[in-house]
Amino acid sequence: MSLGPLRRSRTAVLGVIIFVLVLVFYVPWELPSSVKDRRIPGLSRANVAQLARDSKVKVDELYGLLRVVTSQDTGNTLTENPELDPSSPINWDVYAAGDSSVNWRKEVARLNKEYPVIVFSKTYCPYSKRAKQLLRTYKIRPPPKVIEVDTRSDGDVIKALLTRLTGHSTFPNVIIQGKSIGGSDNLHELHSSGNLEKLIKDTGAKVKKTPSNPAQ
Template identity: 35%
Template structure:
């Protein structure tokens, strides 16, 4: 028997197998593309929606499945993008819709005094109108729309005058300012007075008329004892000579001679 036909048949089968292999590979790739498309573009959105429903149940909203508090952070990262705001976030949004706390003139004076006393670089913005009530958020370091804002304001009022029973707003090169500072210096107060050279500040053009509005004072120097303006320079001299100025300071929490005694220890 001749082997030529057999050899020819084998060669023919090999040539036929190659197209079959190419077709199979192409079909496999096509199937992989179809499955991938289904997973990422059809099945994926429905899978991502499931944790949202579970999270709604955890917050107590109607749903079809129960949830436990310890499971609230077990969702995959993708589901966290769709979570409802946290309680603190909801409070912030809620506070934004609340009106700001309103300050009367004494509270406004305390807020301004606390602001300028807190840091040397704290300046009243030049953009404000000193003849109008100041925006509380400019000088207070808490959310002035929160339910606790009124309580916080009262704390500021108490704290600032407790820390500074005597506060002076003066001018650096001014005879009356030098005189009033000397009167207070001779008392050796504890706590020491807070003294602000207003004419040396960048916000002088705003701060001076603001203080005038809040204290009904028409000039500097301005002395506050327990948060209350004492009066003109003539009034301060009369009170000092009569010994009444020292009584006012003591009643406000200042200690006459306290600084001197502290140095003696």
């Protein structure tokens, strides 16, 4: 059998490999604007693979924030520094606190089960107190997770993130299985219409007592 075609095939493959190496290492190139707009600190060729992995995550970014604020590690906060821009999408590694083993789809399922109702509150806010009072009358199990934003060092970052991710910039901000239902007035409207109990039960949480009158 003639070795001519085989040699030509090997030469063609070698040529393609050389072309790719030259393109990657010697030809200037830029990341697409859609990637650069993510404004991830330290963006370089070295972490392009990380970005590719992140792009496959089809999870609402709000769950990243929920993971941080419900962490049992009280030191797990969103660092306030000039490189962290809460007005833009944040690298999932930040929400994972550097834990590359986090499976975000499993995290969503866990957070929905363990913390079906989460309230972002401020300790001195009368509207927050009113919302928490109403939720207490429902005797929800598992009980609502209350995040007192004003007692956290990353409170300003959390506020900015909530504004971007939920469109609700004031407190309280009531989250039911990853969806913001708004603040105290919205919560009481749902209660008065009789829809709040169903909304809570639909999460799988238990309501041990339905209040007969709205909390004022």
